[in-house]
Amino acid sequence: MCAKIVRLESPEPRAAPPAKSWEHFPHGADVGVRGLGPTREAAFEQAAYALTAALVEPERVEPKDEIEIVCEAPNDELLLVDWLNAIIYEMATRRTLFGRYAVRIEGEKLYGRAWGEPIDIARHEPGVEIKGATYTALRVAQEANGRWVAQCVVDV
Amino acid sequence: MDLAKLDRVSAFEWHIAPRAGMHVPAVIYADEDLVGDMDDKVYEQVTNVARLPGIVTASYAMPDAHWGYGFPIGGVAAFDPAGGGVISAGGVGFDISCGVRTMLTGLTRTEIEAHKVELADALFAKVPAGVGSTGRIRLDPEQMDAMLAGGARWALSHGYGEPADLERIEEGGAMQGARPELVSPKAKTRQRDEMGTLGSGNHYLEVQEVAAVYDADTAAIFGLSLGGVVVSIHCGSRGLGHQIGTEYLRDMAIAADREGISLPDRELACAPINSPVGQRYLGAMRAGINCALANRQIIGHLTREVFATLFPQARLELLFDVSHNTCKVERHKVDGEPRDLYIHRKGATRAFGPGHSDLPDALRPFGQPVLIGGSMGTGSYVLAGTAASEARAFSSACHGAGRRMSRHQALKTWRGRQVVDDLAERGILVRSKSARGVAEEAPGAYKDVAAVVDASDAAGLARKVAKLIPLVCIKG
Numbered sequence: 001m002c003a004k005i006v007r008l009e010s011p012e013p014r015a016a017p018p019a020k021s022w023e024h025f026p027h028g029a030d031v032g033v034r035g036l037g038p039t040r041e042a043a044f045e046q047a048a049y050a051l052t053a054a055l056v057e058p059e060r061v062e063p064k065d066e067i068e069i070v071c072e073a074p075n076d077e078l079l080l081v082d083w084l085n086a087i088i089y090e091m092a093t094r095r096t097l098f099g100r101y102a103v104r105i106e107g108e109k110l111y112g113r114a115w116g117e118p119i120d121i122a123r124h125e126p127g128v129e130i131k132g133a134t135y136t137a138l139r140v141a142q143e144a145n146g147r148w149v150a151q152c153v154v155d156v
Numbered sequence: 157m158d159l160a161k162l163d164r165v166s167a168f169e170w171h172i173a174p175r176a177g178m179h180v181p182a183v184i185y186a187d188e189d190l191v192g193d194m195d196d197k198v199y200e201q202v203t204n205v206a207r208l209p210g211i212v213t214a215s216y217a218m219p220d221a222h223w224g225y226g227f228p229i230g231g232v233a234a235f236d237p238a239g240g241g242v243i244s245a246g247g248v249g250f251d252i253s254c255g256v257r258t259m260l261t262g263l264t265r266t267e268i269e270a271h272k273v274e275l276a277d278a279l280f281a282k283v284p285a286g287v288g289s290t291g292r293i294r295l296d297p298e299q300m301d302a303m304l305a306g307g308a309r310w311a312l313s314h315g316y317g318e319p320a321d322l323e324r325i326e327e328g329g330a331m332q333g334a335r336p337e338l339v340s341p342k343a344k345t346r347q348r349d350e351m352g353t354l355g356s357g358n359h360y361l362e363v364q365e366v367a368a369v370y371d372a373d374t375a376a377i378f379g380l381s382l383g384g385v386v387v388s389i390h391c392g393s394r395g396l397g398h399q400i401g402t403e404y405l406r407d408m409a410i411a412a413d414r415e416g417i418s419l420p421d422r423e424l425a426c427a428p429i430n431s432p433v434g435q436r437y438l439g440a441m442r443a444g445i446n447c448a449l450a451n452r453q454i455i456g457h458l459t460r461e462v463f464a465t466l467f468p469q470a471r472l473e474l475l476f477d478v479s480h481n482t483c484k485v486e487r488h489k490v491d492g493e494p495r496d497l498y499i500h501r502k503g504a505t506r507a508f509g510p511g512h513s514d515l516p517d518a519l520r521p522f523g524q525p526v527l528i529g530g531s532m533g534t535g536s537y538v539l540a541g542t543a544a545s546e547a548r549a550f551s552s553a554c555h556g557a558g559r560r561m562s563r564h565q566a567l568k569t570w571r572g573r574q575v576v577d578d579l580a581e582r583g584i585l586v587r588s589k590s591a592r593g594v595a596e597e598a599p600g601a602y603k604d605v606a607a608v609v610d611a612s613d614a615a616g617l618a619r620k621v622a623k624l625i626p627l628v629c630i631k632g
Contacts, residue, residue: 026562028195028223029358054563055287074410077422085402092346092395095288119288126287127592128563129356129632131250131398134225135409135422155225155250155398156357156563 210241
């Protein structure tokens with residue numbers, strides 16, 4: 001499960017967001033989020049950008065405020081779902097959108113940071129609220145070419 | 157879906173015989189076009205559900221079935237605890253007890269038309285809708301638990317609604333067996349600011365006109381007459397339900413992994429009804445049902461306040477409030493014997509037939525109102541449960557149109573402003589804070605709800621009573 005903590009074990013903020021390496025894939029009523037990257041961490045970060053993009057254009061979100069997220073799960077796939085669900089929870093309870101992410105994974109633990117700002121309906125024009133990350137089309141794996149993929153469907 | 161993989165029983169009923177671990181057959185109710193358009197994933201999911209322990213009679217897919225999470229959306233399945241039956245968080249869904257409530261206004265379209273813009277603006281101002289919106293009600297921990305135990309009854313006791321509402325809500329407005337203490341602090345925190353909010357996506361509040369009547373006797377009993385105006389509200393248990401779904405899905409998935417239970421799809425994670433996890437989920441999920449019932453009761457009250465200001469002569473009476481994401485214990489006959497079964501309806505509406513003891517006296521001879529939501533531009537339907545529906549799919553019917561296009565594709569196809577303008581030209585006033593949300597919900601992104609309703613009627617799941625078309629639509 002994920003919990004916010006005050007320890008500063010997560011990676012340092014980046015000056016600029018990494019290049020886009022995420023996509024949405026179709027799922028009947030909902031949205032599939034897929035992050036790709038040279039490392040598992042990068043794929044998790046990109047999956048989080050895809051999550052943000054399911055309701056708002058990420059570049060519209062100013063990375064003003066920072067939160068920390070720590071998750072622990074027995075395998076990579078549950079860890080991805082926990083990471084995305086933690087972001088969904090923070091978005092919902094803080095009424096905040098996040099536009100930048102950083103992830104470090106050690107063993108079964110994920111140390112993440114998210115930067116964002118309170119929702120501004122007029123400026124962000126958010127679409128649909130996200131209810132939760134699901135186990136549907138859930139996959140975290142390193143492909144033959146070495147690239148990592150982290151994906152699942154989110155219920156909206 | 158490949159029709160060759162199905163056994164055609166009638167023009168509206170298709171079977172998949174048990175194979176490879178299926179305990180029961182799978183049954184799809186739909187016409188040939190609807191089945192043909194269904195995703196192959198529906199086949200996979202409806203047969204996977206048939207592989208779960210303790211399933212009784214069959215795994216069903218309604219005419220609006222589409223690819224869901226573990227269960228298809230539009231899936232119905234009954235489990236017997238005595239036979240090792242399970243309860244599945246995925247079989248209920250994230251939006252626990254999402255449903256529709258329809259209120260009669262006693263007004264006609266002509267009366268509404270003169271004040272339609274004011275009405276749309278006033279409803280939009282009164283009912284919080286959309287991403288990040290907050291309600292005006294804040295519950296302390298004690299009040300939160302009381303709400304989770306009392307549902308619409310709790311809302312009524314706090315001044316929201318009228319006593320007569322309760323008999324028109326499933327479970328008399330309060331789901332028994334709710335265990336608020338099994339709802340996590342996180343789920344309660346997520347609900348803190350969301351009481352009385354509509355949410356977003358396909359949720360809506362609509363002012364609708366009765367545009368067609370198919371069964372005059374039942375329509376008269378339901379209070380529906382041609383040209384009459386009703387208000388329908390589609391929403392659920394908000395953040396609390398989403399968080400319960402998230403947490404228990406995880407608990408069940410990990411428990412299954414730990415116990416070496418092999419699931420065809422991790423999203424099917426479930427627990428025996430008579431197990432600690434199963435019982436905990438049941439108590440929390442029932443609290444989620446009460447949250448949804450309270451939420452719709454509050455929004456119903458806000459709607460009444462708006463009408464009282466603009467139409468002082470109007471008296472809004474509740475026709476019915478019915479959920480389409482639930483698991484409930486119901487007594488059904490199986491091979492002539494009554495059995496208490498745990499009926500999962502994931503995107504499927506309960507449809508009790510005439511004579512059912514849970515129906516209020518006035519409705520009992522005619523069957524339960526079955527409220528089917530459509531898209532902004534097409535319309536919605538009121539059906540009634542039939543005597544045959546129990547034998548078809550444990551008294552269940554469809555729940556809506558279902559999408560035919562992804563949100564992503566809809567965004568590329570339409571502009572929100574244009575959708576609003578087009579609908580306004582057709583006399584439908586849309587109010588939403590999100591142009592993107594409106595584009596994603598464009599009428600063209602949905603399947604033809606009429607086909608789904610006709611198939612439900614023809615298959616004997618429920619019978620058509622009336623069609624409703626939108627005049628005002630408040631979207632999240």
